[in-house]
Amino acid sequence: MSWHGNWKRRGEWLEVTPGREVMASEDRMMAAHQWLARHFGLSDKIIRGWMAENGIQLAGDRLRVRLFRAEEPEYEPYYRELNILYEDDFCLVVHKPAGMLVHPTVKEQHLTLAHAVAAYYESTGQRLRVRHIHRLDEHTSGPVLYAKNDFAHLKLDEAMRVKEIDRTYVAFVQGIVSPELQVIDLPIGKDRHHKQRRRVSPTGQHAVTHVKVVETYSNASLVRLDLDTGRTHQIRVHMSHMGHPLIGDTLYGGQSSLFPYQALHGERLSFPHPLTAEREVVEDPWPDSFHELRSSLMAEE
Structure with a gap:
């Protein structure tokens, strides 16, 4: 499931125009629930949770979903230069150099890619948790995919499970x-x-x-x-x-x-975009050592 129409981000809110199937309904909130299940591919439980937290709103002809909540980071920032290969409101792809762990394996480790991504988020004013979708061995270099919100995390985890991430x-x-x-x-x-x-x-x-x-x-x-x-x-x-x-x-x-x-x-990572399902292809050039x-x-x- 995916959304191929126009959308905008307004602060913490994703805003779409679902059309008459929602706006002309007698029970617009129920119609919005059904529309989100069909176009976003989400379970009733998740949508009901959003509704319970006032995370779904109807405004005129627009449907707003609170996807981009500010979050407390769980990793201490570690500042180092990062090679950002791809970024939008839903995903981040970062080059991992050889010799760096994707995330700490013991509590005392503070120099991992997760800490560097936390620092990048902080330096760019993004209050986000660090959510990696896959891992690379410590001494393997290449692209690592991150989800920037719970919705993207859910969709990309599912894409990983059904082998849609190459x-x-x-x-x-x-x-x-x-x-x-x-x-x-x-x-x-x-x-x-x-x-x-x-x-x-x-x-x-x-x-x-x-x-x-x-x-x-x-x-x-x-x-x-x-x-x-x-x-x-x-x-x-x-x-x-x-x-x-x-x-x-x-x-x-x-x-x-x-x-x-x-x-x-x-060398290459491709994945379906969490919102649109369009295939994103990210190339990671060889390191000099190669x-x-x-x-x-x-x-x-």
Whole structure:
């Protein structure tokens, strides 16, 4: 469900013109409820909650929904330069550099991307909570998607659940990958011998990775990867299992002489916009370290 008509933001309110099906109704508030359920794709429970909090109003020929409430941030701001890849009233996409966590894993951590996003919101006068929709490993760079309000969070979480959010990665891996390796469909589970590792396991969760060879070098390959699933360390586990660990990924058998951590970058993110359902496509250019690694590999040929 989506809204393809005109809309405006007025402070905390989203304002739309629903037309006669609401405004000509004898019970306009009930008609507004039904209209929101149909066009916003929301449950009766959520809409009733909005109504109970006076979050839905009718004004003339306009329907107003209080989507953009001011909120108390839950992360202490940590100021650093951020590369904003996309932003509107509903979504934010930020480049995550390698070596930074998306969010703290223990209470004492204060230098994560979540803290940097909190600082960005504060510096731009946006009183918002930080709501990430997906994660990247600490040493994987790429775009991270955030929802800027509860409505967007609900819609993007659902899009993630039904696999409507697409992520494309590039990786430098060891060895010459055969062009015949196009799909890796192998379940992934925990490694009982190592707390941090995952492994291909017949009792693991379903996991599918699509592989395309982009370039080959003397003893390495550049591959582009798309995921049908989002298991922990999925690309790293699958490529290592196929005999092509990521360069720098010592946890899964990669060598660190050319690169200090796994050579994996999120190159592209696409998602349906929470309000309009139009597909937004966000590109994240390679970090300088990837260009330097590629030059080093080409020089070895």
